[in-house]
């Protein structure tokens with residue numbers, strides 16, 4: 001029989017995408033419960049053509065669930081997911097709350113599905129930039145272990161939420177009308193501009209977003225010594241992230257072999273047309289499932305390194321789709 005599934009944060013950008021993906025895919029659902037904060041409760045959303053009420057999350061509304069998909073922020077996850085698990089649910093959490101906890105699997109289904117068997121109730125969905133990067137690099141890492149990654153990210157407004165996406169549009173209109181761009185969701189104007197990711201900085205000058213890529217990738221790959229540095233930047237794009245990756249191995253990686261591996265890789269769409277200088281673009285990755293990879297080339301400064309470019313939908317594969325695929329993997333492995 002089907003699963004009793006809860007979606008916590010159902011009215012947010014990722015929660016809405018989760019509902020759309022659940023309606024498109026074949027997770028067996030016997031009962032779907034939409035949960036949100038009291039201020040968002042009371043709305044009615046449509047799931048597969050059926051109106052469903054959004055209920056306020058509480059100890060009572062978390063009873064009787066087999067699975068809960070959460071995307072409502074770290075504080076909400078910390079407050080409510082232990083209660084949901086205590087009541088018998090498996091929780092797949094998109095927030096950063098539990099990602100680095102030792103007893104919480106951090107999973108990208110194309111990369112480390114085997115880690116799911118160790119779950120103790122909570123499973124963490126990685127940060128979007130980490131998901132996109134690990135899907136692209138895992139096929140190469142399996143053949144020749146990666147020694148070092150240098151990542152530069154070009155992150156869409158959607159990573160800061162639905163209000164931030166709207167603000168980018170509003171700012172563009174403001175500027176085109178000759179008005180000062182309004183800044184509420186973002187600290188600075190993003191339209192016709194860009195700025196280093198504005199998450200808190202540590203003593204070494206790295207922001208939380210950059211440290212997530214470093215720490216989460218090491219956990220997902222099970223490579224605690226992997227050398228990784230990142231520079232994360234917010235750019236005026238609506239909902240797909242892009243990343244420029246310099247990937248160094250312990251030996252040269254033949255270009256043709258790397259290209260062949262990426263062309264066959266799970267979750268990857270390899271896009272390259274050198275004649276037309278056509279490679280992945282965020283506008284074309286938007287709304288799509290795969291991580292679009294291309295512009296693969298030998299690093300001219302380092303024989304052991306390759307350069308590659310990727311784009312991926314931040315809300316879809318970067319969050320909602322990965323969470324649903326984790327649920328599908330739990331079923332495939334007989335873990336739920």
Ligand code: 2RA
Pocket residue numbers: 127128129155156158159160209
């Ligand atoms: C961002 N990855 O893009 C973070 C949170 N979604 O800002």
